[in-house]
Amino acid sequence: xxxxxxxxxxxxxxxxxxVSLFCFLLVHIAPGDPLTSVLPPDASQAMQDELxxxxxxxxxxxxxxxxxxxxxxxxxxxxxxxxGRPVAAEVWRAVGNTLLIAGLATVIGFVFGCFxxxxxxxxxxxxxxKFASMLAVLGVSVPHYWLGMVMVxxxxxxxxxxxxxxxxxxxxxxxxxxxxHVSYMILPAITMSVIPMGIIxxxxxxxxxxxxxxxxVPALRAKGLMDFGVFRHVxxxxxxxxxxxxxxxxGYLLGGxxxxxxxxxxxxxxxxxxxxxxxxxxxLLQGTxxxxxxxxxxxxxxxxxxxxxxxxxxxxx
Amino acid sequence: MTEExxxxxxxxxxxxxxxxxxxxxxxxxxxLGGGAVVRAVDGVDFAVMKGETLGVVGExxxxxxxxxxxxxxxxxxxxxxxxxxxxIVGGQALTLKEYRRQAQMVFQDSYxxxxxxxxxxxxxxxxxxxxxxxxxxxxxxxxxxxxRVGLDPARFAARYPHELSGGQRQRVNIARAxxxxxxxxxxxxxxxxxxxxxxxxxxxxxxxxxxxxxLTYIFISHDLNVVRFISDRVMVMYLGEVVEIGPVEExxxxxxxxxxxxxxxxxxxxxxxxxxxxxxxxxxxPNPINPPEGCRFHPRCPHAQTVCAKVKxxxxxxxxGARQVACHMQVPGSGHSQAPALExxx
Amino acid sequence: MSxxxxxxxxxxxxxxxxxxxxxxxxxxxxxxxxxxxxxxLVVLAIILMAxxxxxxxxxxxxxxxMLRRLRPxxxxxxxLGADELGRDMLSRLIHGARLSLFMGVVPVFIAFVVGSVIxxxxxxxxxxxxxxxxxxxxxxxAFPSVLLAIALSGALGxxxxxxxxxxxxxxxxxxxxxxxxxxxxxxxxxYVEAARxxxxxxxxxxxxxxxxxxxGPIFVYATSLISVSMILASGLSFLGLGTKPPTPEWGxxxxxxxxxxxxxxxxxxxxxxxxxxxxISFNLLSDGLRSAMDVKG
Numbered sequence: 001x002x003x004x005x006x007x008x009x010x011x012x013x014x015x016x017x018x019v020s021l022f023c024f025l026l027v028h029i030a031p032g033d034p035l036t037s038v039l040p041p042d043a044s045q046a047m048q049d050e051l052x053x054x055x056x057x058x059x060x061x062x063x064x065x066x067x068x069x070x071x072x073x074x075x076x077x078x079x080x081x082x083x084g085r086p087v088a089a090e091v092w093r094a095v096g097n098t099l100l101i102a103g104l105a106t107v108i109g110f111v112f113g114c115f116x117x118x119x120x121x122x123x124x125x126x127x128x129x130k131f132a133s134m135l136a137v138l139g140v141s142v143p144h145y146w147l148g149m150v151m152v153x154x155x156x157x158x159x160x161x162x163x164x165x166x167x168x169x170x171x172x173x174x175x176x177x178x179x180x181h182v183s184y185m186i187l188p189a190i191t192m193s194v195i196p197m198g199i200i201x202x203x204x205x206x207x208x209x210x211x212x213x214x215x216x217v218p219a220l221r222a223k224g225l226m227d228f229g230v231f232r233h234v235x236x237x238x239x240x241x242x243x244x245x246x247x248x249x250x251g252y253l254l255g256g257x258x259x260x261x262x263x264x265x266x267x268x269x270x271x272x273x274x275x276x277x278x279x280x281x282x283x284l285l286q287g288t289x290x291x292x293x294x295x296x297x298x299x300x301x302x303x304x305x306x307x308x309x310x311x312x313x314x315x316x317x
Numbered sequence: 318m319t320e321e322x323x324x325x326x327x328x329x330x331x332x333x334x335x336x337x338x339x340x341x342x343x344x345x346x347x348x349l350g351g352g353a354v355v356r357a358v359d360g361v362d363f364a365v366m367k368g369e370t371l372g373v374v375g376e377x378x379x380x381x382x383x384x385x386x387x388x389x390x391x392x393x394x395x396x397x398x399x400x401x402x403x404x405i406v407g408g409q410a411l412t413l414k415e416y417r418r419q420a421q422m423v424f425q426d427s428y429x430x431x432x433x434x435x436x437x438x439x440x441x442x443x444x445x446x447x448x449x450x451x452x453x454x455x456x457x458x459x460x461x462x463x464x465r466v467g468l469d470p471a472r473f474a475a476r477y478p479h480e481l482s483g484g485q486r487q488r489v490n491i492a493r494a495x496x497x498x499x500x501x502x503x504x505x506x507x508x509x510x511x512x513x514x515x516x517x518x519x520x521x522x523x524x525x526x527x528x529x530x531x532l533t534y535i536f537i538s539h540d541l542n543v544v545r546f547i548s549d550r551v552m553v554m555y556l557g558e559v560v561e562i563g564p565v566e567e568x569x570x571x572x573x574x575x576x577x578x579x580x581x582x583x584x585x586x587x588x589x590x591x592x593x594x595x596x597x598x599x600x601x602x603p604n605p606i607n608p609p610e611g612c613r614f615h616p617r618c619p620h621a622q623t624v625c626a627k628v629k630x631x632x633x634x635x636x637x638g639a640r641q642v643a644c645h646m647q648v649p650g651s652g653h654s655q656a657p658a659l660e661x662x663x
Numbered sequence: 664m665s666x667x668x669x670x671x672x673x674x675x676x677x678x679x680x681x682x683x684x685x686x687x688x689x690x691x692x693x694x695x696x697x698x699x700x701x702x703x704l705v706v707l708a709i710i711l712m713a714x715x716x717x718x719x720x721x722x723x724x725x726x727x728x729m730l731r732r733l734r735p736x737x738x739x740x741x742x743l744g745a746d747e748l749g750r751d752m753l754s755r756l757i758h759g760a761r762l763s764l765f766m767g768v769v770p771v772f773i774a775f776v777v778g779s780v781i782x783x784x785x786x787x788x789x790x791x792x793x794x795x796x797x798x799x800x801x802x803x804x805a806f807p808s809v810l811l812a813i814a815l816s817g818a819l820g821x822x823x824x825x826x827x828x829x830x831x832x833x834x835x836x837x838x839x840x841x842x843x844x845x846x847x848x849x850x851x852x853x854y855v856e857a858a859r860x861x862x863x864x865x866x867x868x869x870x871x872x873x874x875x876x877x878x879g880p881i882f883v884y885a886t887s888l889i890s891v892s893m894i895l896a897s898g899l900s901f902l903g904l905g906t907k908p909p910t911p912e913w914g915x916x917x918x919x920x921x922x923x924x925x926x927x928x929x930x931x932x933x934x935x936x937x938x939x940x941x942x943i944s945f946n947l948l949s950d951g952l953r954s955a956m957d958v959k960g
Contacts, residue, residue: 015802018799027818029818137946137950141939141945143898143939143942145901145917146917146932153928153932157924252808255806258810259809262901274902277904289810293810296805297805391860414862417862418862424857426853429853432858434875435871447863447867448861448862
C-alpha cells in the first residue's frame with residue numbers, strides 16, 4: 001500500500017513541475033510588457049528600469065522561474081499589483097469561499113447523481129431509465145452560467161425568495177452560519193451542482209448496469225441473497241469509482257467556478273481570477289492559477305489513493 | 318496447381334545440407350520494475366532442416382512463444398544470431414524485409430489475427446502489396462489461396478472476419494501466411510483454440526500444404542499428441558532453455574530428460590485399462606523471473622543431486638543419433654551418480 | 664521489366680458480392696434510434712440556419728434603435744423582442760448561430776487532427792517516446808478545462824482568434840489521451856503483429872490497420888466535445904474574453920443582456936436557451952453515434 005502511495009506521488013511530481021512552469025510562462029506569453037499595468041504611460045526609462053529590477057524582470061527567464069518557484073514553495077506568491085496586498089492571503093480567502101459553494105454543490109450533485117444513476121442502471125431499458133438518463137444529459141449540456149441567470153430570474157426577480165448575488169450583508173468577511181447568510185449560498189450551489197450531477201448520474205448508471213450484468217450476480221441471487229443483498233453488493237463495487245468521479249468533479253468545480261461566481265458575484269477564486277484578468281494583475285493571476293491547478297493535481301492524487309484503499313485491484317497495478 | 322506469380326519461388330542457396338534456420342544462443346530478457354528480469358529465452362540453440370517439421374513443446378512460461386517471436390524478429394533478441402539458409406538474418410545478404418518474405422507466422426487467436434475492418438481477401442492481399450505486387454494481382458492470388466486452403470472464394474473472399482467460424486478464420490490465417498510464398502512457417506499454437514474435429518481438419522490441411530509448397534514448419538504446441546502427429550523432430554523447452562531435442566518417435570519412445578519423461582507420462586492415457594494414475598511432476602509451473610541456479614529443473618526433479626544445483630547442464634549429443642539432452646545424468650563424468658562412466662582411452 | 668512489374672500489367676478483377684460493411688451497419692442502427700435521429704435533424708436545422716442566416720433573418724442584426732430598447736417577446740416587428748440596444752433578437756440569434764457553431768466545431772476539429780496524430784504516434788511507437796509525450800499531455804490535463812481556457816485567453820487577450828487558439832489547446836490533451844489508449848490496444852492485436860511480420864513499414868501499418876480501427880472511437884469522443892466547446896466559447900465571451908461587440912454571438916449577448924434581467928428577464932434568457940438547445944442536440948447526436956458504433960458488426 002505504501003509503495004502504491006509512493007508511486008502515485010512520484011508520478012505526480014513531474015506533472016506538478018510542468019504545471020508550475022506553465023503558470024509561470026503564462027505571464028510571459030501574454031503580449032505586451034508585463035509592466036504596462038503598473039506603470040503610468042509616460043513613465044521615464046529610469047523608472048521603468050527601477051520597477052523592472054524590483055519585480056525581477058531583468059533577470060534571465062530560468063532564474064526568474066527558479067526564484068518564483070522557491071518563493072511559492074515557501075508560501076510567498078508575490079504581491080498583487082492592483083491591491084498591493086500579498087497574493088497568497090487573497091487567494092486563500094477566496095479558496096475558502098469557493099469551497100463553501102463548491103462543497104455544497106458536490107454533495108448535492110453526488111446525492112442526486114447517484115440516485116438518478118442508480119435508478120437508471122437498475123431498471124435499465126425501462127422508461128425510468130430513459131427519463132433519468134435524459135435528466136443526466138440535460139445536466140451535462142446546460143450552460144451553467146445561463147442556468148444561474150435563469151435561477152436568478154425565477155427565484156430572485158420574479159419570486160423574490162433568494163438574493164441575486166453577493167456573499168451576504170457585509171460581504172464574506174462577516175460570514176455567519178445563519179439563514180441570512182446561507183441564503184446567499186443556495187442558488188450558486190444548486191447551479192454548480194447540475195453538471196456534476198449529470199456526470200455522476202451517467203457514470204453510476206454505466207457502473208450499475210455493468211455490475212448487474214456480470215456473471216456472478218445470478219450466482220449471488222442463486223445463493224439466496226435477497227435483493228437488498230444484491231443492492232449492497234452493487235454499492236460496494238460501484239463506490240470506489242463513484243467516489244473518484246465525485247472527487248474529480250470537486251476539483252473541476254474549484255477550478256472552473258469563475259463563470260458562476262461572476263454571475264452571482266460570489267467572492268471566490270473564480271471571481272478573483274476574473275478581476276486579475278481584467279486588471280492585468282499578473283502576480284495575482286499567476287498565483288491564483290497555480291493554487292487552483294495544484295489543488296486539482298493534489299485532489300487527483302488523493303482520489304487515486306482513496307481508490308487504492310477501497311479497491312484492492314487498483315493497488316496491484 | 319502451379320502459378321507463375323513471382324513471389325512463389327525463392328532460390329535455395331545453401332543446398333540440402335544447410336539448415337533452413339539456425340538459431341545460435343538466442344537470448345531475450347524482459348526487465349520488470351525494481352531490478353527483476355524475466356529470462357524468457359536464455360541461450361537457445363537449435364536448427365531446422367529444410368522440409369522438416371520441428372515441434373516445440375513445454376509448459377506455459379517456458380519461452381516457446383517468445384522464441385517464435387524472436388525467430389520472426391517481431392522482438393529483437395538481446396544476444397545471439399540467426400542464420401537463414403546460411404545467411405545472417407538482418408545482415409547485408411538478407412535484409413529484414415526480405416527475410417519477412419521467406420518466414421511467416423500463424424498465431425493462436427484466429428479472431429485477433431485478422432483486422433476486423435478488412436475483408437478476407439484484403440487481409441490476405443496485404444502482404445504481397447507491401448512487396449510491390451499490384452492490388453489486382455494480390456487479390457487474385459488471395460482468392461487462389463483461399464481455394465487451396467479449402468474455402469470457396471465466391472463465398473468467403475468478400476466477407477469480414479466476424480462472419481467466419483474459428484476454423485475458417487484459421488484457414489484464412491494460413492492462407493495469409495502463404496501469400497508471400499514463404500519457405501518457413503511458424504505455427505504458434507495455431508490449432509490450440511479450435512474444436513477437436515476442426516483441429517484435425519486444419520492439421521491435415523497443414524500436412525497437405527507442406528507437401529504442395531515444400532514448406533518447413535516450426536510447430537509450437539502444448540498438446541503432445543498433436544505435436545507427435547505433425548513433427549519430424551521435437552524440441553522440449555523449460556524455463557527459457559532447451560532441455561531435449563530429437564527425432565519424434567525416438568523422443569516419445571525413450572525420453573531421456575526427466576522433464577520430458579514427466580511431460581510424456583502426464584499425458585492422459587487413451588487406454589481405460591492403463592490409466593495415468595498420478596501426476597508425475599510436483600510443484601507449480603515455475604516462474605521465469607528468478608530461475609533456480611544450476612539446472613533449472615532441479616527443484617522438481619526426482620533425481621536431483623548437489624551437482625545439479627551448482628552446475629548448469631549443457632545440451633550434449635547422446636548416443637550416435639540426432640538426440641541432444643541437457644542433463645547431468647546423460648553426460649559422462651558430470652559428477653552425477655547416474656552418469657555413464659567416462660570412456661578410458663585405450 | 665522486373666518480374667513483379669510484368670505481373671502488375673493491367674488486370675481487371677471482378678468484384679464479388681460484398682457483405683454490408685461496418686458503416687452500413689452503423690447507419691442501420693443509428694436510423695432506429697429515434698432520439699438520435701431527432702437530435703441530428705435539429706443540428707442540421709441549426710447548421711442550415713447559420714449558413715442561410717442572411718436570407719432567413721427578418722432584420723439587420725446590427726441595426727440598433729434607441730427608442731425600442733428591451734422590448735418583450737411578441738412585440739410587433741420584433742418577434743423575440745429587442746435587446747439593450749434596440750436590435751432585433753430573432754435576427755441576432757440566427758446570426759449568432761454562425762459564430763457559436765464555428766467556435767464549437769473548429770477548435771474540436773483541429774484538436775481532433777492534432778490530438779490524433781500525437782496519440783496514435785505515442786500509442787503505436789510506445790517506449791520512451793510514449794512516456795515523454797503522454798506526460799507532457801498530462802501537464803495540460805492537470806488543469807480543469809475551464810481554468811485552462813480562461814488562463815490562456817486571459818494571457819493572450821480577447822478576440823476570436825485567441826479564443827480559438829485557447830480552446831484548441833484545451834481539447835488536444837483529452838483527445839490525445841483517448842487516441843493513445845485506443846491505439847495501444849489495437850497495437851497489441853495479433854493482426855498488427857502479422858502486418859509487421861509481412862515486412863510493412865510503420866506508416867503503411869498505421870494507414871491500413873490502425874487508423875481504420877482507431878479513428879472511429881476517437882471521432883465519437885470528439886463529437887461529444889463540441890457542446891463543451893460551444894459552452895466554453897460562449898462562456899469566454901460572457902466574461903468578455905471572446906468575441907467583441909457588436910458581433911452577434913450567443914455568449915456575448917448573454918453578457919450584455921445580464922443587467923436587463925430585471926427589466927426583460929425572458930429576452931435576456933433567450934441566447935442561453937439557444938446555446939442549451941444546440942448543446943443538447945449535439946450531445947444526443949454524439950450519444951446516438953456512440954451506441955450505433957459500439958456493437959461489433
